[in-house]
Amino acid sequence: MGSPIIVITLRQGRGMDARHGAKTTDDEGRLKFHFQSFVSFNVANRTIMALWKARSLSPEQKVQIVEEESETKFLQTEESGSFLGLEDVSMSEIYSYSLSVPINFLSELFGGGELDRKVMEKAGCLTYSSTPWESVKTDVYERQLYYRFDKHVSRFGGEVTSTQQKYPLSDRKGWIVEDVMTLHGVPLGDFFNLHLRYQIEDFPSRLKGCHVRVSTGIAWLKSTRHQKRISKNIISSLKDRLKLIFNAVEKEFENR
Incomplete structure (x- = not known):
């Protein structure tokens, strides 16, 4: 997967x-x-x-x-340490947000547990499942994801298979999570792969919370005259989805 x-x-x-x-x-x-x-x-x-x-x-x-x-x-x-062709993709930052939650709590978003599942389902990812993180080399871990898009997220529906890798920042005060998504059952979904990079950093000890930066890029596998329009739609949808995801993380922390 x-x-x-x-x-x-x-x-x-x-x-x-x-x-x-x-x-x-x-x-x-x-x-x-x-x-x-x-x-x-x-x-x-x-x-x-x-x-x-x-x-x-x-x-x-x-x-x-x-x-x-x-x-x-x-x-x-x-x-x-890059993987799955990320070195071939031009990445641009599309989202940056400071969360009022500890970094350990935010890390659970990528942990495969209850927070991971609940937040992703709120973001319109149905039948969400993930494999356990497995070590692929020193300090580098990998897992696979699968989910279906709710029709409110994508009018075409569609499915996603995704491979993620995570590794610590050089100062050990945060994580990088790299994600390569393949879309199935959507128009022109086989023309590209979607690449995401999450950079999660802890605040200095005197402050509470953490910061996340998300960059994205599209690896085009086939040529299409609709490339610019597809890219624009993907970026717009991603920004809305990321805002929903991280707001949901904060609400889950408040309600725990």
């Missing part, structure tokens, strides 16, 4: 010697292969496109081209 998938459909009659590795066969008898082991969709897309361009070359030449296409981005991901 939340992992990018590359689906390759072969022409009818092709690849029968590898049919044991196919995920499914469609109504026309064509084999469908699913690949999920890439670091990010962008890396996967570069790899597939490189192979397609090099389809007339020898196996050794294909391997060399794929390595040249993906090695630099992969190394940047490993060294910087």
Whole structure:
């Protein structure tokens, strides 16, 4: 859940010697292969496109081209701590807010517990579920999310699969949570992934509360003439949703 998938459909009659590795066969008898082991969709897309361009070359030449296409981005991901292609996306801050709640309470919004579920449901995320945080390397944790949009949030409804990573700030007084969202069942939802970065910082000890900054970016996977309008609508909707989420966190703290 939340992992990018590359689906390759072969022409009818092709690849029968590898049919044991196919995920499914469609109504026309064509084999469908699913690949999920890439670091990010962008890396996967570069790899597939490189192979397609090099389809007339020898196996050794294909391997060399794929390595040249993906090695630099992969190394940047490993060294910087960024994940899922975030290094490819231009991020802009769209929300900044000081909350009158302790940072430990706000952190529960990303904890997978009752606060997480209640606030997200108030924000129009139905059948909300999350996996436990798992350590992927020192001080870096990852989890997956799934939910459906309420029709009041999106008139098309739709579903979201999301992968989040979190890691502490360098001064250990807060967290970064990075989120890559994939939309399903909405118009042009397969044209892009939505990237969010939450920066949560504790106030100095003499003050009560914490501060959150949210940045976002859109990774375009396909070209569309509606790109500007889609981006504008997404940013507007996100701002409203973020305001609702963090106001709900404060109300939950007051009512506890």
